[in-house]
Amino acid sequence: DAKTTQPPSMDCAEGRAANLPCNHSTISGNEYVYWYRQIHSQGPQYIIHGLKNNETNEMASLIITEDRKSSTLILPHATLRDTAVYYCIVRVEFGGGTSYGKLTFGQGTILTVHP
């Protein structure tokens, strides 16, 4: 069973904020939310992660709801180069359970940024 669900595709205008949702309603207390993106057929690239607090780095912001059942990745000023597949996954900390090594990426969200 998928641990996360994402919309299959989204569009965004260049220069506007892209808000990508992810549902992880069965997330455990020691599971972190991660976001990766994949441009064309390159290897996925890490974007950001968080446990329960909102996080921001030079690439994006991550908003996690208080109940932790969903999150939103925000690209504040999307560019054409942000067109990619975005994956939301959950990962438990090492020693946090037998599911540590097993990661499920799913199909992700295809974000298309248009001029």
Next chain:
Amino acid sequence: EAQVTQNPRYLITVTGKKLTVTCSQNMNHEYMSWYRQDPGLGLRQIYYSMNVEVTDKGDVPEGYKVSRKEKRNFPLILESPSPNQTSLYFCASSLSFRGTTNTGELFFGEGSRLTVL
């Protein structure tokens, strides 16, 4: 430069001819894993390794073998490839993820495109 290196990047082979896709990382990462990517199915985990001599099945292990004799290497072995193993394969590695000491970020290789005729 920190990287995960896969070889070969492209391979066309025939059914039944054993092949190995190598994966090597230079970051002293404990965790390594293999994924395959097929249209419409996203990334699916084949096998993973928590450390040397410790491997376990992912979601789609059938038809594959792995070994982890050294920390830096995690080869994927197809003993008798079949056409349904035609796919794009990715290797990834990370430190053992501990939220207070590291990000647990996965570093991916550039991918190996395998075609089995």
